Amino acid sequence: MPEPSPIVRIEHLRLDRGGRTVLRDINLSVPRGSIVAVLGPSGCGKSTLLAALTGELPAAAGTVEVLGQPVPRSQRALLEMRKGLGVLLQGNGLLTDLTVAENVALPLRTHTKLPSALIRRLVLMKLHAVGLRAAADAYPRELSGGMARRVALARALALDPPLMIYDEPLTGLDPIASGVVMSLVRRLNDTLGLTSIVVTHHVHETLPIADHAVVVANGGIVFSGAPDALQASTDPLIRQFLNGEPDGPIPFESRAFNSQPEPA
Numbered sequence: 353m354p355e356p357s358p359i360v361r362i363e364h365l366r367l368d369r370g371g372r373t374v375l376r377d378i379n380l381s382v383p384r385g386s387i388v389a390v391l392g393p394s395g396c397g398k399s400t401l402l403a404a405l406t407g408e409l410p411a412a413a414g415t416v417e418v419l420g421q422p423v424p425r426s427q428r429a430l431l432e433m434r435k436g437l438g439v440l441l442q443g444n445g446l447l448t449d450l451t452v453a454e455n456v457a458l459p460l461r462t463h464t465k466l467p468s469a470l471i472r473r474l475v476l477m478k479l480h481a482v483g484l485r486a487a488a489d490a491y492p493r494e495l496s497g498g499m500a501r502r503v504a505l506a507r508a509l510a511l512d513p514p515l516m517i518y519d520e521p522l523t524g525l526d527p528i529a530s531g532v533v534m535s536l537v538r539r540l541n542d543t544l545g546l547t548s549i550v551v552t553h554h555v556h557e558t559l560p561i562a563d564h565a566v567v568v569a570n571g572g573i574v575f576s577g578a579p580d581a582l583q584a585s586t587d588p589l590i591r592q593f594l595n596g597e598p599d600g601p602i603p604f605e606s607r608a609f610n611s612q613p614e615p616a
């Protein structure tokens with residue numbers, strides 16, 4: 353049987369921001385059904401890479417294919433493509449004056465013409481999937497950080513997207529909430545037949561649920577392989593990142609800015 357095509361295929365990708373090249377010669381293939389962890393120090397370009405997948409940032413060179421198609425450039429085609437992406441952005445982005453259920457319903461109200469009663473049922477199913485059915489009528493301020501993150505996850509799942517993209521899903525969560533969110537990512541991936549890309553610098557929480565790991569540093573991919581192989585790597589750059597050491601082959605980010613004036 354032929355190999356099914358990858359859900360994301362990136363070839364020789366270059367991404368520029370503010371007139372500067374952030375990432376160059378990125379090659380990455382994400383097989384359907386897998387969880388890929390994209391790791392790397394702060395400011396290395398992880399969110400920039402995601403912006404290329406969602407079409408927010410066009411490629412400066414190379415190709416990006418998502419869901420079997422090149423990422424389109426027209427706004428209309430982009431909106432269509434994004435219905436197939438469940439995106440959990442850095443921060444939850446929950447609307448504070450809406451209830452949990454209303455937040456999860458937003459994508460369904462925006463992108464479908466389903467009747468309210470059916471939307472309510474779908475919303476309760478999504479909330480059930482993240483273990484928060486009982487919180488449907490609460491407001492975001494009444495939730496813990498971990499619960500709010502799970503609501504954002506339910507909202508990202510609302511349209512049943514085949515591809516989930518998580519940008520720093522653990523920021524601000526304690527170890528217990530982090531464990532809950534990460535095991536939920538794995539469980540949803542497997543029970544709903546999704547593919548997941550998890551961008552994070554939380555290596556030790558993320559590797560156990562990942563099938564494949566990629567490390568981004570110094571403007572490119574410096575490791576791509578199995579999580580076990582990453583943990584066992586003796587490469588000084590990888591060791592520096594895994595051990596969180598400030599000195600080594602990865603320059604500490606703020607140094608690059610020392611010679612530049614503060615922005616006005």
Ligand SMILES: Nc1ncnc2c1ncn2[C@@H]1O[C@H](COP(=O)(O)OP(=O)(O)OP(=O)(O)O)[C@@H](O)[C@H]1O
Pocket residue numbers: 369370374392393394395396397398399400401553
């Ligand atoms: N809108 C922008 N305009 C110009 N430069 C940007 C923009 N967004 C990000 N950058 C720069 O691109 C580089 C990569 O940023 P990016 O946000 O992708 O890093 P990151 O790996 O997601 O970091 P973090 O772990 O802190 O979220 C940084 O040097 C950043 O200053």
Ligand SMILES: [Mg+2]
Pocket residue numbers: 398399400442519
């Ligand atoms: Mg980021």
